[in-house]
Amino acid sequence: MNTLDWNQLSAAEQAAALRRPALEQSGREAQVAGIITKVREGGDAALLDLTRTLDRAERDTLELTEAEITAASERVDDELKAAIELAIGNIEAFHRAQLPTPVIQDTSPGVRCELHFQPITKVGLYVPGGSAPLVSTVMMLAIPARLAGCERVVLCSPPPINDAIVYTAKRCGVDAIYALGGAQAVAAMAYGSETVTKVDKIFGPGNAWVTEAKQQVSSDVDGAAIDMPAGPSEVLVIADEFADADFIASDLLSQAEHGPDSQVILVTPSRDFAARVDEALARQLTALSRADIARRALSESRTFICSNLEQAAEISNAYAPEHLIVQTENPRALLPRLKNAGSIFLGAWTPESVGDYASGTNHTLPTYGYARTYSSLGLADYQRRYTVQELSPQGLRAIGPAVELLAATETLDAHKNAVTLRLAKLEKQA
Amino acid sequence: MNTLDWNQLSAAEQAAALRRPALEQSGREAQVAGIITKVREGGDAALLDLTRTLDRAERDTLELTEAEITAASERVDDELKAAIELAIGNIEAFHRAQLPTPVIQDTSPGVRCELHFQPITKVGLYVPGGSAPLVSTVMMLAIPARLAGCERVVLCSPPPINDAIVYTAKRCGVDAIYALGGAQAVAAMAYGSETVTKVDKIFGPGNAWVTEAKQQVSSDVDGAAIDMPAGPSEVLVIADEFADADFIASDLLSQAEHGPDSQVILVTPSRDFAARVDEALARQLTALSRADIARRALSESRTFICSNLEQAAEISNAYAPEHLIVQTENPRALLPRLKNAGSIFLGAWTPESVGDYASGTNHTLPTYGYARTYSSLGLADYQRRYTVQELSPQGLRAIGPAVELLAATETLDAHKNAVTLRLAKLEKQA
Structure with missing residues (x-):
C-alpha cells in the first residue's frame, strides 16, 4: 500500500489523496439510446433479437417457465440451499424490523395530519451475469421488495441464468424471471413489452451498459425511477495497534478482489501496524485466485498515518466511504464521530463479507462519495411516503x-x- | 371544464385523457452550463456580475447582514408575523413527529444489525422571487432542515428579497441568506464560492433556469443532490353529490390560479354535480385577480363522469396526482383504495390551501406522475440512513x-x- 503521513500533507494534498479517480465516461450514450428505442418499438421480438446478437444466447421465450425454474432449483445442492436459507432469515429479520409505523399527529385541535407509507406498485430487479452467480444480489434486492408489499416483483438476468440465481429468486418470491441482460433488460423493465412487465422503479448493479441505461430511463418521466447512482466499490478501514494485521489484510483484500478500480484505504495512527498489514497483504495475496485483480487495486490504494482515532474519523468523514470497518480497542466509542458512511462494521469479528452475504444488512450501498446524501438500500426504498390531512x-x-x-x-x-x-x-x- | 364520460372512452382514449402535456424542453442547457462554469471559475465576483446582468440588481455583497435582516424583520407587520407563527407551530409539530427511531435487531444470537439516521450536513434552500413573497416555501423547506439536525442551512432568493421572506428565514433558523437567484444561485450552493457555503443537497422550486441548473448539478458527483424532479402543479378532486359545489369550485380554482400549465381534474359519479361545479366556477372566476391565468388552466382541465367512487379511485391511481382532494359522504372510507398521491385532503373542511400553508403537512410534493415512486417532502429527505453491524x-x-x-x-x-x-x-x- 502507498503510505502517506496525513499531517505532512497540505490541505490541497489531503484533498487530492482522498479524491476518487474520475469516472470513465461511458461513451455508450448513443448506443444505449439506440437499444432503448429498439426495445420500445420492437417489443419482445426486438428483445429476443438483441439477446441473440448481444448476449449470443438463443431463446424462444423471455420468461422462464415454471418447469425451467423447478428443474434449475433441483440442480442446486442442499448445502448451498442451507446457506441461502440462513442468509434469508437474517436479511428478512433486519428488513422486517424496518417496516414503518404511520405518523398521526393533531397539530392543532381539529387539525389532523398523517404520514403514511405505501409500497411502490411494481419493481424490477437486475442481477448481472458472468461466471459467478450473484445469489447475494438476488436476496438483497428481492427480500425488501416482498416485505415492503410491492404488488409485482420481476427480475432480469442475462442468459444462461445460473441455477442458484433462479432458485434464490423463486425462494425470495420473485413473480417473473426474464432471461434478459444489459441495456435491453433495463429498457424492457422501464417501458414494458408484450411479455415483460413495465415497472415503476429499477434496482440493482450492472456493467457500464446497464448503468447508462438506468441513467437514461430514470431521466425520462415515462421510464422508471432507479435505486441510486453507481460507482466502483470501496472500503475504508480505521484500525489501531490493537487490531489483528491478518484480519485487516483479509478485509482490504476482500475489497481489492472486486475489481481493479476498487478503492482501498487504511487509516491508522500506528506506523508499525501499517507495516505489519503490508506484510500480511503480501502473504495472503499469493493464495488468491483473483490475485491479479487485487494487486492492481492495491497499487492505487492508500494508507494514511494519522495522529489519533479522532483524526481517523475526520478523514473517513471527508472521504464518505461505502464500507467503513472499525477495528480498534473500543470501536463503538468512535461511532458518534462517524458520518457519511454507507455501512459500518465494528470490531474484530465483523469482516465486511458478513454484511455482503448474511448478517442481515443490505449490501447495496452508496459509493463514490454519494454516502454524503444517499442512504444504504433498505425497505424505505421500496415504499413511498405520502401525507393525509383532515380538518x-x-x-x-x-x-x-x-x-x-x-x-x-x-x-x-x-x-x-x-x-x-x-x-x-x-x-x-x- | 371539459366533461368526459369515462366509461364511453376506449382504454387508449382513457390513457390519452390522463396524459399530462409534454414538458417543454428547457432549451437552456448550454446557457445554464455556461452560468455554472462562470460561477465555478469566478466565485463571488462572477456571482455579483451575474446578479447585475441577469437580475438587474446592484449589490456589493451576496450575504444579507444582520443589520439588513433586523431592519427587514421590523418592517413585517404583526398580523402577518402571528399567522407565520401559527403555521410554524403546526409544521414543526408534524415534522417533529417524523423524527425516526434507530432500528436495532439481533438477526441471530451475536449478530447485531442496526439502522441509524444522520442529518445531511449542509443543505441549501431556494426560494423564488417575483411579486409575491413565498413565505410558505421558506417554512416548508427550512423547518424540516432544522429539526433533522442539519449543521448548516443556507437560503438563496433573488434580490431584492421581500422582507417577509427574510423575516421567516431568520425565524426558521436559516444560518445565511444570500441575495442570489436563478441558475447562478444553484451553482453557488452546489460548488461554493468565497462567500456561499457549498452544500450537499439543494431543495426548493424555481423557474426553468433553476430547474435546469438543479438537474445539471445533481448529475455531477462534485455538485449537489436535489430534492425531487420538478413539474407543473396539479390537483385531482374526487367528489360525489354530497359535496358542496362552491367548495369544489374554489378548490379547483386554487389550483388553476397557480399558472396556465396547472392541471385540474374533477372525477365524480354525478353528472348533475359536475354541472353545478361548472356554474360555481363561472361565478367565482369573475372575482379573482388572477382570473386570466385560471381561465387558461381551466380550458385544459377535465371532468370525468365515472360509475362509482371505486372507479374514481382507480382513475386517480392511474393519474397519480400531486394533490388529491376527496369530498364525499364518507371520505375516509375511500382512503385504503387511494394510491400514488402526494398529499390527500379529506372532507369538506380541508381545502388544499390549508396544506399549502398551515395545517402542518409539507406542500413540497411530487408532480407530473412522479408520485408513483417519489414521496412527499419530509424530515427523511434531510437525513440519510446507514447501517451498523457488530458480531x-x-x-x-x-x-x-x-x-x-x-x-x-x-x-x-x-x-x-x-x-x-x-x-x-x-x-x-x-
Missing part, C-alpha cells in the same frame, strides 16, 4: 384566518377564497 | 460457514478468507 369545522376555524392572510400575502386569491367560502358557511350554520 | 465470536461462528460457502459460490476467495482466518483464530483460542 374538522373547529380545526378550520382555528387555522383558517392565518391561511387567508398567508394566501393574500402570496397574492393567491383563490387559495384564500377556498377558506373564506367555508368559514362563511360555518358562520351561517352557527 | 460477537459466537455470532461469527453461527453465520461464518454460510458466508464462506456463499462467497465461494460467487468465486470471491478473499471474502471467504476474511471469515476463514477469523474462525481459525477462534478455534485456536477455544
Whole structure:
C-alpha cells in the first residue's frame, strides 16, 4: 500500500489523496439510446433479437417457465440451499424490523395530519451475469421488495441464468424471471413489452451498459425511477495497534478482489501496524485466485498515518466511504464521530463479507462519495411516503384566518377564497 | 371544464385523457452550463456580475447582514408575523413527529444489525422571487432542515428579497441568506464560492433556469443532490353529490390560479354535480385577480363522469396526482383504495390551501406522475440512513460457514478468507 503521513500533507494534498479517480465516461450514450428505442418499438421480438446478437444466447421465450425454474432449483445442492436459507432469515429479520409505523399527529385541535407509507406498485430487479452467480444480489434486492408489499416483483438476468440465481429468486418470491441482460433488460423493465412487465422503479448493479441505461430511463418521466447512482466499490478501514494485521489484510483484500478500480484505504495512527498489514497483504495475496485483480487495486490504494482515532474519523468523514470497518480497542466509542458512511462494521469479528452475504444488512450501498446524501438500500426504498390531512369545522376555524392572510400575502386569491367560502358557511350554520 | 364520460372512452382514449402535456424542453442547457462554469471559475465576483446582468440588481455583497435582516424583520407587520407563527407551530409539530427511531435487531444470537439516521450536513434552500413573497416555501423547506439536525442551512432568493421572506428565514433558523437567484444561485450552493457555503443537497422550486441548473448539478458527483424532479402543479378532486359545489369550485380554482400549465381534474359519479361545479366556477372566476391565468388552466382541465367512487379511485391511481382532494359522504372510507398521491385532503373542511400553508403537512410534493415512486417532502429527505453491524465470536461462528460457502459460490476467495482466518483464530483460542 502507498503510505502517506496525513499531517505532512497540505490541505490541497489531503484533498487530492482522498479524491476518487474520475469516472470513465461511458461513451455508450448513443448506443444505449439506440437499444432503448429498439426495445420500445420492437417489443419482445426486438428483445429476443438483441439477446441473440448481444448476449449470443438463443431463446424462444423471455420468461422462464415454471418447469425451467423447478428443474434449475433441483440442480442446486442442499448445502448451498442451507446457506441461502440462513442468509434469508437474517436479511428478512433486519428488513422486517424496518417496516414503518404511520405518523398521526393533531397539530392543532381539529387539525389532523398523517404520514403514511405505501409500497411502490411494481419493481424490477437486475442481477448481472458472468461466471459467478450473484445469489447475494438476488436476496438483497428481492427480500425488501416482498416485505415492503410491492404488488409485482420481476427480475432480469442475462442468459444462461445460473441455477442458484433462479432458485434464490423463486425462494425470495420473485413473480417473473426474464432471461434478459444489459441495456435491453433495463429498457424492457422501464417501458414494458408484450411479455415483460413495465415497472415503476429499477434496482440493482450492472456493467457500464446497464448503468447508462438506468441513467437514461430514470431521466425520462415515462421510464422508471432507479435505486441510486453507481460507482466502483470501496472500503475504508480505521484500525489501531490493537487490531489483528491478518484480519485487516483479509478485509482490504476482500475489497481489492472486486475489481481493479476498487478503492482501498487504511487509516491508522500506528506506523508499525501499517507495516505489519503490508506484510500480511503480501502473504495472503499469493493464495488468491483473483490475485491479479487485487494487486492492481492495491497499487492505487492508500494508507494514511494519522495522529489519533479522532483524526481517523475526520478523514473517513471527508472521504464518505461505502464500507467503513472499525477495528480498534473500543470501536463503538468512535461511532458518534462517524458520518457519511454507507455501512459500518465494528470490531474484530465483523469482516465486511458478513454484511455482503448474511448478517442481515443490505449490501447495496452508496459509493463514490454519494454516502454524503444517499442512504444504504433498505425497505424505505421500496415504499413511498405520502401525507393525509383532515380538518374538522373547529380545526378550520382555528387555522383558517392565518391561511387567508398567508394566501393574500402570496397574492393567491383563490387559495384564500377556498377558506373564506367555508368559514362563511360555518358562520351561517352557527 | 371539459366533461368526459369515462366509461364511453376506449382504454387508449382513457390513457390519452390522463396524459399530462409534454414538458417543454428547457432549451437552456448550454446557457445554464455556461452560468455554472462562470460561477465555478469566478466565485463571488462572477456571482455579483451575474446578479447585475441577469437580475438587474446592484449589490456589493451576496450575504444579507444582520443589520439588513433586523431592519427587514421590523418592517413585517404583526398580523402577518402571528399567522407565520401559527403555521410554524403546526409544521414543526408534524415534522417533529417524523423524527425516526434507530432500528436495532439481533438477526441471530451475536449478530447485531442496526439502522441509524444522520442529518445531511449542509443543505441549501431556494426560494423564488417575483411579486409575491413565498413565505410558505421558506417554512416548508427550512423547518424540516432544522429539526433533522442539519449543521448548516443556507437560503438563496433573488434580490431584492421581500422582507417577509427574510423575516421567516431568520425565524426558521436559516444560518445565511444570500441575495442570489436563478441558475447562478444553484451553482453557488452546489460548488461554493468565497462567500456561499457549498452544500450537499439543494431543495426548493424555481423557474426553468433553476430547474435546469438543479438537474445539471445533481448529475455531477462534485455538485449537489436535489430534492425531487420538478413539474407543473396539479390537483385531482374526487367528489360525489354530497359535496358542496362552491367548495369544489374554489378548490379547483386554487389550483388553476397557480399558472396556465396547472392541471385540474374533477372525477365524480354525478353528472348533475359536475354541472353545478361548472356554474360555481363561472361565478367565482369573475372575482379573482388572477382570473386570466385560471381561465387558461381551466380550458385544459377535465371532468370525468365515472360509475362509482371505486372507479374514481382507480382513475386517480392511474393519474397519480400531486394533490388529491376527496369530498364525499364518507371520505375516509375511500382512503385504503387511494394510491400514488402526494398529499390527500379529506372532507369538506380541508381545502388544499390549508396544506399549502398551515395545517402542518409539507406542500413540497411530487408532480407530473412522479408520485408513483417519489414521496412527499419530509424530515427523511434531510437525513440519510446507514447501517451498523457488530458480531460477537459466537455470532461469527453461527453465520461464518454460510458466508464462506456463499462467497465461494460467487468465486470471491478473499471474502471467504476474511471469515476463514477469523474462525481459525477462534478455534485456536477455544
